Amino acid sequence: MMRRVAIVEVALSPAGESADNYLDQVYRVCREVLDKAGITREDVGTVVSASSDVFHGGVSCANAYYWDSGAAFLKNGTRQDGESLLAFSYAVMRILTGHYDTALVLGLCKGSENPDNDMITHFFTDPFYQRPLGLNETVAAGLQMRAYLEHSGTTEEQCARVVVKNLGNALRNPNAHRKGRLDVDTVLRSPKVMDPLKELECAPKSEGFVALLLASEDKAKKLTKRPVWFRGFGSSMDFFYLGDRDMGSGVLAQAAKRAYDMAGIRDPVKEIHVAEVTEPYAFQELLWYEGLGFCGPGEGGKFLDTGATAPEGSLPVNPSGGVLAANPYVSRGLCRLAEVTLQIRGQAGERQVDREVETGLAHGTHGFAGQFHAVAVVGA
């Protein structure tokens, strides 16, 4: 029988700007998770970190830089660049090999120090065909939003309602970067930064230092009374050139299917009790509902309007405020997983959803217009 793996403790930093330096923040979040679990640095079997070289930090060979701070001196560990949820899947795999009983998973990002996202994502583009045209993540999102609105009949108002929901949810999240009681009109009247995208529909640039301690089944039961078990993981990556892709759907459905199959989920709307998704542009939350199978193609706006994804609904999405409330680009996927873990354990404080939560879903995306998606399913 295959070993099981659980998340036993999490630690999350606030997303607003901090006067501490990057290394100190890494240390603090690792120290916190180890203290919560009651173990020492020596007890940690392996470390898997998620961070970005150079652009999202100003430091190349980033893991060399923060290795000490990540409790990882002398440890067999690794770093991955790309969507941070992948670090979770690699750590799970390391424990499943039987070689490690515990794994420390880190997501590290200090957005407040970095240049604008538009500047950083300018360098995501290929230098030949797309960069000379000024393509960056916001331009790609603008192109995707228009294509999505026109094909699905989704309205700009429905997109704006995502902002109202998520920033409203963030009022109950002490870690959130951006929060507020907005109305649809305020969102629609905010500057059209990349038409049809409005300024308030775009995520901020935040800090996010997150640590999750994973353990094998026997160890997990010793370390916590409320282990949150790994149930499934899937990812998928689309073509690189924007012109090669179908902007209205993309590969999230594939990533989700892989995760659902592994987790034995047949009816996500009934079997998922809370979801934290990565929605750096508000309309994308609606598109992700469709990819995750919460509703049919083109129905994301309608699904939002049923109220199902509100914090008091049957499938709350982003009770933390999501990425519109806190966007540490490089670590946001793992932050979603930490939030889901807190919900399952009943430790989400004021933002704890009303309904019973046994199974949760965390989603991350990376690259332009959802080129890459990762989905993790965890449960009590």
Add this chain to the structure above:
Amino acid sequence: MITRDKKGNPILEAEARIPYELALGPTVHRFFEGFKQRKILGTRCHACGRVLVPARSFCPRCFVDMNEWVEVSQEGRVLSWAVTNYEYFGMPTKPPFIQSLILLGGTDCGFMHLIGGVDLSDVDRVGRIVKTGMTVRAVWRESRTGCIMDIQHFAPVD
């Protein structure tokens, strides 16, 4: 625009020029405030007893906070050194110059800085003057701003 390199191959020249503003944090800030006053500050780990310099927030070995601040000696022994003889992006000064790791008195790790006050006109003969194990002392700049180069270099003590 595609241009050609020296071999006639097609290339595209591009540049990444991106600004960062990095938070110092209280430990790094306090260390550099010490520099303004010509002091070299380290911190001691209560678990292993080692003193590390520059000052740190935590001991990387024991993984505990380091709260005990210590003013360390301005003199130390050269652990290793190397002469740089070419220009490169980010160099501290024009070559030739000497990079080194120095064990300052009262500390338990190598401190990185430059060795100066040495005749570098003949790079091949520097080894007659600079030797591993020799004692060097910090030479401060007149005007200090709170950065690692407030120390101009470490000079041999004879």
Add this chain to the structure above:
Amino acid sequence: MPDKHFHTKKHDVWLPYRFSAGPVFERFFEGLKAGKILGNRCPRCERVLVPARTFCPRCYVDMGQWVEVSQEGRLVTWTMSTEPFFGMRTDLPYVAGLIHLDGTNCNFMHLLGGFETMDIEAVRERLKGSVRVRAVWREEREGDMLDIKYFEPAD
């Protein structure tokens, strides 16, 4: 960036690159210099992709025949900004789109222009529906994506 209320160190990362273009991209840009838009066809799925590629990303085989593609097509989607951003090479307002050039099997990214672009509502009206667009070239061409000035509405 706004001034911080705590101690910081400003630090610019400056990195120069010289990317090797390779023969396929080189040939595409030579095509632009000559006022042509070049794609190529996958020998397996027979799709024509533009700009030209080395390999078909779906079939994962070398692309075959080079094709001079139409300079006209249908605007699939577009977006617009009136604020400057890093890496822009043209004047504001910035209007970019994905264009399905006739006879090809993917979308081609480029800028849109040649019509009144100062007012966003006017632009939305002008580009509504499946507008047909055509390439407008610069007088002097250097083998650069912007040898095509923009695509303008063709009606």
